[in-house]
Structures are given as C-alpha cells and as structure tokens.
Amino acid sequence: MTNGGELQLIREQGWRIGFVNLMRREISRRFSMRNWLIQGVIWLVLLNLVLALVLEAEEGGQTITAGVTAFILATSVLAPIGMVVAAHGAIINEKKAGTAAWILSKPASRIAFILSKFITIGLGFVIIVIFLQGLIAYTQLSVFGGGLIPAFPFLGALILMAINVIFYLSFTLFLGTIFEARIPVLGIPIGLIIGQVFLLAFLGNVSEWLPNLFPGSLSDMAIQTALESSTSAPWILPVFVTLSLTALFVYLAIVRFRSQEF
Amino acid sequence: MHTEAVVVHTDGLCKSYDTINAVKSLDLSIKKNSIVGFLGPNGAGKTTTIKLLLGLTRPTGGSATVFGHDIVKDSIEIRKRVGYLAQDPCFYEYMTARETLRFVARFYFSGPQHAIEQRVTDTLTNIGLEHHADRPIRGFSTGERQRLGIGQACINSPDLLILDEPASSLDPMGRRDVLELLLELRQQTTVIYSTHILDDVQRVSDMVAILNRGQLVSFSPIEQLLSGNSGTVYSLVIKGDASQAQANVASQPWVSSIEVTSENGQTIWQVKVTDDKAAEEQLLTLAMSDGQMTVCEFKRKEYELEEAFMQILDSSDND
Incomplete structure (x- = not known):
C-alpha cells in the first residue's frame, strides 16, 4: 500500500x-449553523416561551419559584423526549442505509462508531437544549425577579438535567443496536419517560427514598437545587444510579454492536 | 502457508444462518498479485465469503487469514490494507463525491490537508467524476455511484482489492474502464472480484473460483478451466459420407467417444480422447484416410467460460 509522499498511514490502534x-463527520453533520438555528428556535419556543407565559401569569412573591419549577419540569419531560427523537435513528438509519457496513469495511472500530455518536449527539443536545435554553431562562428569571437569581444552584439544576438526558441518549442508542425498526427504539424510552412520572409518585408513597433509584427523580432534585430548598434526599444516589445506568447502556450498546453482522 | 506470497488463505471456512449453510467448508488460497474471479449463481456464497474476509460477518466454522492476520481477531489490521466495493454501494447521500473520498481517505491516512486533497483529486480524475465532484451523491446515477464506489475502494492503493459486482451497473465504457483498471492494478495489488459477467472474467482473471450452494466447486487457473474438465475434445467439420471414417476413429483405443451433429449440410464430430499425443498424430490422418469425405476444419476444442461454468455447475448439482 502506497501513501503518496506526505501522507502517513494511520497509526491508531485498538478502539481509537x-x-x-x-x-469529525458527526460534528460537521450535527454542529452545522443551520442545524443549531433550527434546534435553538424550536427549543426556545418549547421551553422559554412556556417559562415566559408562566412568569406573565404568576403574580406576587412566588413568580420565581413558579417559573423555575415550570422551566425545570418542562425541560425534564420535553428534553429527554427530544433527545430520544434526535437519537433514535442514529444507529438504525445507518444499519438500514448500509452506511454502517460501509464504514465498518474501513479501518474503523465499532467502539469508535458508537462513541462518536454518543459524544456528538450528547454534547450538541446538552449545549443547545440544556445550557443555551438554561441561560435564556436564567436571564428571563433574573429580569422578572428584578435582580440576578443565584447562579450556582441554577447551574447545578442544569447539570442534573443534562445527566438525565444523557441517560436517555445511552438507552436509545442501546435500543438502536437491538431493534431493526424505529417504533420500539422511539416508543420504549418515551414510555419510560412518561411512565416514570406516575411510577415515581407511586413509589414515593411506598417509601421516601425509593424514587431516588430512578433517573426521573433528578427533575425533583433539580427543582430543589435551583430553589435552594432544604432536602433530606440523598442527591448522590440518583446521580450515581443515573450515571451508572448511562455507562451500562453505553457498554451494552458497544457489546451488542460488536456482535452484529452486516 | 501464511506468508505474504499467499494473501488469502481459508481453511474449512463455514458460515451458517439458522438452517442455511451460506458457506460450506471453504478451502481457498489466493496468491499475491493474482486476479481472482468469483463466480456462482445468486445465493452461491460469494458475497458472504467476501464479508467474512472483511470481518463484517463472523464464521461459524473453520478459519481464514488475510495477509497472515486472522479474520476474526485482526480484522482492523486486514481492513487497513484492503479496498472494498460492496455489491450495492452505500454512501452518505448528503455528501459530495469529494467529501466522500476525503472522508474515506482519512480512515487510512493522516497528513497535511493539501496532500489529502491531492489524493482525492487524483482519484476523482481516475474514476471520471471530476466534473461531478461537488454534487451531492443523492443526485448521482447508478453508474456514477458505482464509479465513486470503485474510487473509494482504490483511494488507499490497497494491497488487496475486493470488488463485489463492480461492473453490474456500468455502461460498456464504464465496464471497459473497470477491466482496464484491474489489469493496471495487477502489478501492485491482488484482486478478488465477483461478477455474473463471464466475459469479463475470461478477459482479466488469472484464477477462477466457482461457488455453488455455498461450496467451492472449482478453483483453477483460467486456462485450465477453458480447456475443459472432462478430457480433451477435438472438433472436426466434415463434408460427405463419414460413416466408415467414424467407425475407424471410434475403434481407436485412445478415443473415448464421438458426438456427431449436423449443421448446414456439414457433419461435426466432437471426438473426446484420452491420449492427446496420439490424437494429434493420428486423428486427422484417420479421418482423411477414407476418400469419401473432406475435412473442412480440425481443431482442439476450447471451451467458452460460460460453457465450462455451466458444466461445472451442472455436475456439482448432480453430486
């Protein structure tokens, strides 16, 4: 094999x-200005317009509390659903279109294939949907409150919501390696997002700490963190559980994808 | 055996899907710088064999090496030195041909941008897509896609080029270009290509592998295949009464059979012999010894690849 002068043959080994x-391809695909603008406007309407309406409707001293709660609740439900919609075709589309087989006929590891999608989809979504919209929401809340609201607790809440959406990304990618059709890859995580709302309420009646074993409890935790409410909840537990499940689903997606044939 | 002189070596390679045996105990050894035509009817196991060699699918039995690397354990090392064109080439539709080639080149090479661009531009010129380089692939014709597929398979100047039906969607000019490319690559590359176009195989291949129902039923040099697998046959075109001469020839111990057909007032003999030398020395003389007939044509029969291919498939079906 000739390398044609200045070109060097690649030296990476193993999964890298x-x-x-x-x-590079995923970034150029997902981080285009057009993509960011469209995503940014959609999420501005979905999250910050809701917040603006709540702030307009509320009167008196509870405006900020109601606004923070509304924003975090809306983000906790809509952002994971958005993530599932954004990620559900990432693996399946490539398998169906034959591009996964094409890529894997080149010197590219299957781990690199999964990780490149996980990192770029996750990063892009968290920046546009969680942190950009969070910044706009923070500005709105501060304007309505007549002064800056505490920044670090609000940032802490955004980080908790980011952890939550990343969990759904890993779960969706994993499902994409199992199923060949879109419906289960889309339906199962969305069912989990909505189902958890009812499940956590039920589990909360059984035991106070039981909901903390589910990623869905991060939304309550985010509200408490943003509002600096005193809480007896062991915040480390849902964070640990969610991060562990995220790592587990990424691992399972890799294992499953490595065993697939094209 | 596993030296660089042998590029591909398979040892009892098998692949089954549930109850279907797609590849059955394949034993194959492909030497460096040879052009191997993979022939067989649809579902014979050609594409499965190619996918096994590339690590896209895993064997259910046996083993294989490419450049001495195990196809299961060292698949990436193999793919660093291989160029592959799939039967139905798939690309990212939004990308242009230039972007696609750039993307593929970066799997193999690192280095300055201008060097990558030069490699991409040279490839675009070689495949005749320089005027369509910056158009998204979604607007490409089947032939243009096939050309791009060939370009991306060759962009790393591979040591082994695997082409699955490379000329299937090409017009006669494109087909000619592919065959010329294969012949040009002969010096530096080993080529495996599957096709249904037997004429192409006959023109460029050194070796022909014929698969049927997952089994390798023939693997031999093209010359050997074209000389037939059931003994040497001599063909005689005769005018006049040939009955006495036929009896004379048939009585010779080195003649195993004579097949007689008539066409346009001429009689054609297909004489199958067991002793080539005796046939060369005596057959024509024996035929002409009878003054009642004239021999218009006498030659050793050469099979067309299609004929040889069909014979081999028929006999493997009967086994």
Whole structure:
C-alpha cells in the first residue's frame, strides 16, 4: 500500500482507530449553523416561551419559584423526549442505509462508531437544549425577579438535567443496536419517560427514598437545587444510579454492536 | 502457508444462518498479485465469503487469514490494507463525491490537508467524476455511484482489492474502464472480484473460483478451466459420407467417444480422447484416410467460460 509522499498511514490502534474521522463527520453533520438555528428556535419556543407565559401569569412573591419549577419540569419531560427523537435513528438509519457496513469495511472500530455518536449527539443536545435554553431562562428569571437569581444552584439544576438526558441518549442508542425498526427504539424510552412520572409518585408513597433509584427523580432534585430548598434526599444516589445506568447502556450498546453482522 | 506470497488463505471456512449453510467448508488460497474471479449463481456464497474476509460477518466454522492476520481477531489490521466495493454501494447521500473520498481517505491516512486533497483529486480524475465532484451523491446515477464506489475502494492503493459486482451497473465504457483498471492494478495489488459477467472474467482473471450452494466447486487457473474438465475434445467439420471414417476413429483405443451433429449440410464430430499425443498424430490422418469425405476444419476444442461454468455447475448439482 502506497501513501503518496506526505501522507502517513494511520497509526491508531485498538478502539481509537477511525474515532477522530468519525467524530469529525458527526460534528460537521450535527454542529452545522443551520442545524443549531433550527434546534435553538424550536427549543426556545418549547421551553422559554412556556417559562415566559408562566412568569406573565404568576403574580406576587412566588413568580420565581413558579417559573423555575415550570422551566425545570418542562425541560425534564420535553428534553429527554427530544433527545430520544434526535437519537433514535442514529444507529438504525445507518444499519438500514448500509452506511454502517460501509464504514465498518474501513479501518474503523465499532467502539469508535458508537462513541462518536454518543459524544456528538450528547454534547450538541446538552449545549443547545440544556445550557443555551438554561441561560435564556436564567436571564428571563433574573429580569422578572428584578435582580440576578443565584447562579450556582441554577447551574447545578442544569447539570442534573443534562445527566438525565444523557441517560436517555445511552438507552436509545442501546435500543438502536437491538431493534431493526424505529417504533420500539422511539416508543420504549418515551414510555419510560412518561411512565416514570406516575411510577415515581407511586413509589414515593411506598417509601421516601425509593424514587431516588430512578433517573426521573433528578427533575425533583433539580427543582430543589435551583430553589435552594432544604432536602433530606440523598442527591448522590440518583446521580450515581443515573450515571451508572448511562455507562451500562453505553457498554451494552458497544457489546451488542460488536456482535452484529452486516 | 501464511506468508505474504499467499494473501488469502481459508481453511474449512463455514458460515451458517439458522438452517442455511451460506458457506460450506471453504478451502481457498489466493496468491499475491493474482486476479481472482468469483463466480456462482445468486445465493452461491460469494458475497458472504467476501464479508467474512472483511470481518463484517463472523464464521461459524473453520478459519481464514488475510495477509497472515486472522479474520476474526485482526480484522482492523486486514481492513487497513484492503479496498472494498460492496455489491450495492452505500454512501452518505448528503455528501459530495469529494467529501466522500476525503472522508474515506482519512480512515487510512493522516497528513497535511493539501496532500489529502491531492489524493482525492487524483482519484476523482481516475474514476471520471471530476466534473461531478461537488454534487451531492443523492443526485448521482447508478453508474456514477458505482464509479465513486470503485474510487473509494482504490483511494488507499490497497494491497488487496475486493470488488463485489463492480461492473453490474456500468455502461460498456464504464465496464471497459473497470477491466482496464484491474489489469493496471495487477502489478501492485491482488484482486478478488465477483461478477455474473463471464466475459469479463475470461478477459482479466488469472484464477477462477466457482461457488455453488455455498461450496467451492472449482478453483483453477483460467486456462485450465477453458480447456475443459472432462478430457480433451477435438472438433472436426466434415463434408460427405463419414460413416466408415467414424467407425475407424471410434475403434481407436485412445478415443473415448464421438458426438456427431449436423449443421448446414456439414457433419461435426466432437471426438473426446484420452491420449492427446496420439490424437494429434493420428486423428486427422484417420479421418482423411477414407476418400469419401473432406475435412473442412480440425481443431482442439476450447471451451467458452460460460460453457465450462455451466458444466461445472451442472455436475456439482448432480453430486
């Protein structure tokens, strides 16, 4: 094999092989200005317009509390659903279109294939939907409150919501390696998001700490964190559980994808 | 055996899907710089064999190496040195041909941007897509896609080029270009290509592998295949009464059979012999010894690849 003078043959080994190239493609695909503008406007309407309406409707001293609660609740439900919609075709589309087989006929590791999608989809979504919308919401809340609201607790709440959506990304990617059709990949995580709302209420009646074993409890925790409410909830537990489940689903997605044939 | 002289070596390679045996105990050894035509009817196991060699699917039995690397454990090392064109090439539709080639080149090479661009531009020129380089692939014709597929398979100047039906969607000019490319690559590359176009195989292949129902039923040099697998046959075109001469020839111990057909007032003999030398020295003389007939044509029969291919498939079906 000739390299044509200045070109060097790639030297990466193991799982890293093809990673940089796949990352570059995913970034150019997902981080385009047009994509960001469309996403930004959609989420501005879905999250910050809701917040603006709540702030307009509320009167008296509870405006900020109601606004923070509304924003975090809306983000906790809509952002994971958005993440599932954004990620559900990431694996399946490539399998169906034959591009996964094409990529894997080149020197590219299957781990690099999964990780490049996990990182770029996750990063793009968290920046646009959680932190950008969070910044706009923070500005709205501060304007309505007549002064800056505490920044670090609000940032802490955004981080908790980011952890929540990343969990759904890992779960959706994992399902994409199992199923060949879109419906289960889309339906199962959305069912989990909505189902958890009722499940956590039920579990909360059984035991106070039981909901903390589910990623859905991060939304309550985010509200308490943003509002600096005193809480007896062991915040580390749902964070640990959610991060562990995220790592587990990424691992399972890799294992499953490595065993697939094209 | 596992030296660089042998590029591909399979040892009892098998692949089954539930109850279907897609590849059955394949034993194959492909030497460096040879052009191997993979032939067989649909579902014979050609594409499955190619996918096994590339690590896209895993064997259910046996083993195989490419460049001495195990196809299961060292698949990435193999793919670093292989160029592959799939039967139905798939690309990212939003990308242009240039972007696609750039993307593929970066799987193999690192280095300055201008060097990558030069490699991409050279490839676009070689495949005749330089004027469509910046158009999204979604607007490409089937032939243009096939050309791009060939370009991306060759962009790393591979040591082994695997082409699955490379000429299937090409017009006659494109087909000619592919065959010329294969012949040009002969010096530096080993080529495996599957096709249904037997004429192409006959023109460029050194070796022909014929698969049927997942089994390798023939693997031999093209010359050997074209000379037939059931003994040497001589063909004679005769005018006049040939009955006495036929009896004379048939009585010779080195003649195993004579097949007689008539066409346009001429008689055609297909004489199958067991001793080539005796046939060369005596057959024509024996035929002409009878003054009642004239021999218009005498030659050793050469099979067309299609004929040889059909014979081999028929006999493997009967086994």
